Amino acid sequence: MNYTTMIFSPTGGTEKAVESLTSKWGQKIHTVDLTNAAIDFSQFAFQAEDLVVIAVPSYGGRVPHLAAERIQKVRGNGANAVLVCIYGNRAYEDTLVELEDAAKAAGFRITAAVAAIAEHSIVRRFAAGRPDAEDQAILASYGQTILDRLESGTEAGTIPGNRPYKKAGGSGMTPQTGDACTQCGLCAKQCPAGAIDKNDAKTVDPTECISCMRCVAICPQHAKFLDAARLAGISAMLEKVCTERKTCELY
Numbered sequence: 748m749n750y751t752t753m754i755f756s757p758t759g760g761t762e763k764a765v766e767s768l769t770s771k772w773g774q775k776i777h778t779v780d781l782t783n784a785a786i787d788f789s790q791f792a793f794q795a796e797d798l799v800v801i802a803v804p805s806y807g808g809r810v811p812h813l814a815a816e817r818i819q820k821v822r823g824n825g826a827n828a829v830l831v832c833i834y835g836n837r838a839y840e841d842t843l844v845e846l847e848d849a850a851k852a853a854g855f856r857i858t859a860a861v862a863a864i865a866e867h868s869i870v871r872r873f874a875a876g877r878p879d880a881e882d883q884a885i886l887a888s889y890g891q892t893i894l895d896r897l898e899s900g901t902e903a904g905t906i907p908g909n910r911p912y913k914k915a916g917g918s919g920m921t922p923q924t925g926d927a928c929t930q931c932g933l934c935a936k937q938c939p940a941g942a943i944d945k946n947d948a949k950t951v952d953p954t955e956c957i958s959c960m961r962c963v964a965i966c967p968q969h970a971k972f973l974d975a976a977r978l979a980g981i982s983a984m985l986e987k988v989c990t991e992r993k994t995c996e997l998y
């Protein structure tokens with residue numbers, strides 16, 4: 748039996764939550780980076796006894812489309828999947844059911860589904876510092892429950908969400924590039940969508956950009972940023988729906 752995590756985590760929050768979930772597993776865990784545009788995901792084929800954590804952030808209550816496409820290239824072959832959706836304390840809506848459908852289409856059986864909260868990657872003051880110690884303890888206990896389910900052959904309960912899914916809304920928040928850009932190329936190399944020109948990091952293709960905020964988060968010069976007025980507008984809009992603390996869920 749092999750343990751694997753397949754994670755789409757442009758700014759690290761999803762990855763941090765998965766670390767807590769798997770913290771008590773005491774097993775060597777293989778990792779597959781779903782943000783890596785250079786990987787041919789059809790090379791991954793699992794076996795029925797394997798356990799695979801498939802983790803994505805919620806974007807507008809949906810699975811980021813690049814992640815869904817990459818997951819469906821993998822061959823599950825009846826392996827056990829733990830679905831993880833991480834969101835920025837607003838709502839995750841249809842993300843988990845969409846992830847369930849993508850994982851089943853790829854040939855996985857669903858052992859568990861988890862929703863948890865991490866810092867909002869667009870407006871970082873929401874859910875700042877999460878997953879925090881309380882989240883980490885809950886996620887670690889879920890990890891144990893998942894191992895127990897694996898032992899007993901129990902599958903996930905009903906996963907919340909609607910089909911058809913809510914309409915995917917492009918955020919349209921393509922980062923801008925300031926004069927501090929040194930053309931180091933890090934953002935172009937690490938862009939999950941391949942949207943940044945490798946020969947000119949200041950050129951971002953808005954039709955490819957998924958507004959994941961990786962370039963904003965990793966630029967050593969802080970040269971990538973969002974339009975301040977739009978960011979302020981989004982921040983004000985999220986104020987009402989993001990402030991009250993939401994908690995982790997296991998299905």
Ligand SMILES: Cc1cc2nc3c(=O)[nH]c(=O)nc-3n(C[C@H](O)[C@H](O)[C@H](O)COP(=O)(O)O)c2cc1C
Nearest residue numbers: 756757758760761804807808835837838865867868
């Ligand atoms: C384009 C985009 C859309 C998002 N949509 C939602 C959302 O609908 N609900 C929510 O609670 N958080 C939303 N978030 C916040 C992320 O789900 C959250 O910050 C997550 O932790 C990001 O994962 P990462 O740190 O692994 O990149 C969104 C973030 C981005 C970049």
